[in-house]
Amino acid sequence: MRSFDPVRLSSIELFCKAAELGSFTAAAESLGLTPASVSRSIKRLETRLGVRLFARNTRNVRLTNEGELYRQECQRALEQIAEVERAITGHQKVPSGPLRISIGTLYANHRVLPLLPRFTAAYPQIDLELSLSNHVIDFVDDGFDLAIRLGTPPDSRLIAHWLEDAPVGIFATPDYLAKRGTPQSIEDLSAHDCIQFIVPSTGRAMPWIFRNRHGEDIDFTFRSRFRVLDDVLGCISWAQAGGGLFQIYHFIAEPMVARGELVEVLQDFGGRSRQFSILYPHNRHLSARVRAFVEFLLAELKAGSR
Numbered sequence: 001m002r003s004f005d006p007v008r009l010s011s012i013e014l015f016c017k018a019a020e021l022g023s024f025t026a027a028a029e030s031l032g033l034t035p036a037s038v039s040r041s042i043k044r045l046e047t048r049l050g051v052r053l054f055a056r057n058t059r060n061v062r063l064t065n066e067g068e069l070y071r072q073e074c075q076r077a078l079e080q081i082a083e084v085e086r087a088i089t090g091h092q093k094v095p096s097g098p099l100r101i102s103i104g105t106l107y108a109n110h111r112v113l114p115l116l117p118r119f120t121a122a123y124p125q126i127d128l129e130l131s132l133s134n135h136v137i138d139f140v141d142d143g144f145d146l147a148i149r150l151g152t153p154p155d156s157r158l159i160a161h162w163l164e165d166a167p168v169g170i171f172a173t174p175d176y177l178a179k180r181g182t183p184q185s186i187e188d189l190s191a192h193d194c195i196q197f198i199v200p201s202t203g204r205a206m207p208w209i210f211r212n213r214h215g216e217d218i219d220f221t222f223r224s225r226f227r228v229l230d231d232v233l234g235c236i237s238w239a240q241a242g243g244g245l246f247q248i249y250h251f252i253a254e255p256m257v258a259r260g261e262l263v264e265v266l267q268d269f270g271g272r273s274r275q276f277s278i279l280y281p282h283n284r285h286l287s288a289r290v291r292a293f294v295e296f297l298l299a300e301l302k303a304g305s306r
Contacts, residue, residue, distance in 0.1 A: 016075055051066045053070060096123075105232065119293065150275070158279045166251060167271070171262040193244030196228070210272060218269075236252065
């Protein structure tokens with residue numbers, strides 16, 4: 001196993017500046033040093049790591065693949081150190097810089113994206129990059145600051161902040177119900193077209209959740225010939241087209257119910273909800289921009305629930 005000497009932040013700062021400017025000479029000029037001292041510092045860093053960080057020629061330098069990976073993580077670490085110093089000295093700067101967030105497609109389109117104009121207006125110096133996907137991410141490998149997901153993950157390396165418990169119900173179009181009838185019990189669902197969502201991380205259908213007349217929770221598992229993989233928005237579009245019954249969140253269905261496009265059924269078996277959480281690694285200091293987004297989203301969701 002390789003043993004490492006103590007990390008020298010000055011060498012890392014020099015490396016990041018040279019990577020940013022694409023030149024040892026330019027990095028030296030910007031920092032008030034000689035090009036030779038910058039070159040020696042980076043050479044010591046490469047020797048310590050046992051990899052080449054830069055590919056050099058007579059005119060310029062460019063990062064190797066290993067160098068680019070190292071730059072990304074070093075830049076993140078330097079930003080976190082700077083944020084901590086500002087926080088403990090009481091000089092936290094205005095939230096700024098890049099913020100990368102992974103959000104499930106359904107929650108993104110119906111909950112988060114409609115709020116973003118207010119966030120970006122309040123924080124014009126934050127650059128937002130969103131990934132809309134239902135797939136499990138790796139915070140380090142994928143380079144995300146935050147993720148919003150259904151439930152609370154079992155991964156002990158992540159901190160999960162509760163966002164909301166979103167009530168669900170069973171919905172269908174008036175035309176579908178006119179043709180096929182309205183189910184009165186959970187057992188009646190076997191005679192209906194039920195649209196299932198297959199969870200990407202497990203490959204299994206998401207159960208429909210109910211609460212019976214005795215107040216007992218029921219996780220209803222079944223197999224349907226109508227299934228959607230990867231993107232749950234497809235289930236909603238299918239149900240809206242009259243394709244069958246689907247369990248969706250009230251915050252999605254309510255506008256369509258108000259317009260007469262959907263009808264809720266089996267309301268006597270309602271009352272259940274699913275939890276949404278915002279996640280980040282437990283060993284990562286929250287930057288000002290991350291805190292700003294978390295606090296904004298919590299405030300907006302709380303105001304919307306009143």
